[in-house]
Amino acid sequence: MGYFDKLKKAMSGFFPVQTREDKDAKAAESVAGPRGLPNIHVLATGGTIAGKQASAGPHYHAGEHGIEALLGAVPTVRGLANISSEQVTNIGSQDMDEKTWLKLVHRVNELLARADVDGIIITHGTDTLEETACFLDLTVPSGKPVVLVGAMRPADAVGADGPANLFDAVVVASSPDSAARGVLVAMNGNVFEARDVTKVSTTAVQAFAAPNFGPLGQVHDGRVFYWRRSDRASARQQPEFDVSGLDKLPAVGIVYGHANAPALPVTALVEAQYRGIVSAGVGNGNLYHEVLAALADAASRGIAVVRSSRVAAGPTMRGIELDDARYGFIAAGTLNPQKARVLLQLALTRTQEPGEIQKMFDYC
Ligand code: SIN
Numbered sequence: 001m002g003y004f005d006k007l008k009k010a011m012s013g014f015f016p017v018q019t020r021e022d023k024d025a026k027a028a029e030s031v032a033g034p035r036g037l038p039n040i041h042v043l044a045t046g047g048t049i050a051g052k053q054a055s056a057g058p059h060y061h062a063g064e065h066g067i068e069a070l071l072g073a074v075p076t077v078r079g080l081a082n083i084s085s086e087q088v089t090n091i092g093s094q095d096m097d098e099k100t101w102l103k104l105v106h107r108v109n110e111l112l113a114r115a116d117v118d119g120i121i122i123t124h125g126t127d128t129l130e131e132t133a134c135f136l137d138l139t140v141p142s143g144k145p146v147v148l149v150g151a152m153r154p155a156d157a158v159g160a161d162g163p164a165n166l167f168d169a170v171v172v173a174s175s176p177d178s179a180a181r182g183v184l185v186a187m188n189g190n191v192f193e194a195r196d197v198t199k200v201s202t203t204a205v206q207a208f209a210a211p212n213f214g215p216l217g218q219v220h221d222g223r224v225f226y227w228r229r230s231d232r233a234s235a236r237q238q239p240e241f242d243v244s245g246l247d248k249l250p251a252v253g254i255v256y257g258h259a260n261a262p263a264l265p266v267t268a269l270v271e272a273q274y275r276g277i278v279s280a281g282v283g284n285g286n287l288y289h290e291v292l293a294a295l296a297d298a299a300s301r302g303i304a305v306v307r308s309s310r311v312a313a314g315p316t317m318r319g320i321e322l323d324d325a326r327y328g329f330i331a332a333g334t335l336n337p338q339k340a341r342v343l344l345q346l347a348l349t350r351t352q353e354p355g356e357i358q359k360m361f362d363y364c
Helices: 003-012 020-028 067-072 075-079 098-112 129-139 162-174 264-271 289-300 337-347 354-363
Strands: 039-046 082-091 119-123 146-149 184-187 190-193 217-220 223-226 252-256 276-281 304-309 329-331
Touching: 039 067, 039 098, 039 162, 067 082, 067 162, 075 082, 075 162, 082 098, 098 119, 098 129, 119 162, 129 146, 129 184, 129 337, 146 162, 162 184, 162 217, 162 223, 252 264, 252 337, 264 276, 264 289, 276 289, 276 337, 289 304, 304 337, 304 354, 329 354, 337 354
Parallel strands: 039 082, 039 119, 119 146, 146 184, 252 276, 276 304, 304 329
Antiparallel strands: 184 190, 190 217, 217 223
């Protein structure tokens, strides 16, 4: 029995795992559609990519145009794939919620189970795109491509970036090379993995980066070129969560660290009976002493406490600057606070036990 088989066997009692081979096999079950082209289904959720500018002025409203209008701006995608689409919602992604996440993941899993669907694209606002990507990455078992895409300029702006990004997303979703890479994000010519991608600019077209590991690849002239494969999404086995029976997720809040930080946000979450708290700490997840005391108290009451960092890159390491074992804390590794929150919500659907949750963070 090889290393990965042994690891898979050892971990199978803990959470269901899939190897890259499992995912490749599932992805290979897909069939090409009419004209020998892949069948790509687009799920539209709104965002600036669907935004409308009221006039030549700077104001616009996200989530106004329907998906048919967005696809109409890039007619050449019909030469890459057989495209079908549906409007899941049409919102600015600041209003994304877990009800919509669950609706989305149920629909994605339903579609990907069909032999006549080869890949999924999700149009999405950029503000919380990384959180939806992370959620789907942890809840979609299929190895078929799932690609999130957005835009920084509204659909009717001069120099709108949405059409090019949508075209690239179709390129990525249509490529067999995109299979078994986890959920992907196509933005401004780059392809990112869900776990590392984050929004790094409030306004620039180059709004996304993968601060720890860099992009997986790039799209040029209608072709996707991958430079590397993420071990996390493929050979390395990350937890996957079955949310098919759920209509809500456990409540998890984030508290932001800074000099002279008060304990108040932590105590408010404890009083509101949140089941988990993520700390966006300073540096390597460090905590102002009053916040440390409040979080230690929360952990002693059985609330799951995850230490992440407000710093853009680098891991929050277990037991380096703080004795996590002593306080019953969980270290987030390279997951930023908003993604650590997503994983903690999912982890809490299985267990409240910090040691078990730490393992999920270690493998994510
Ligand atoms: C949003 O996230 O819906 C608004 C901002 C954007 O899409 O760029």
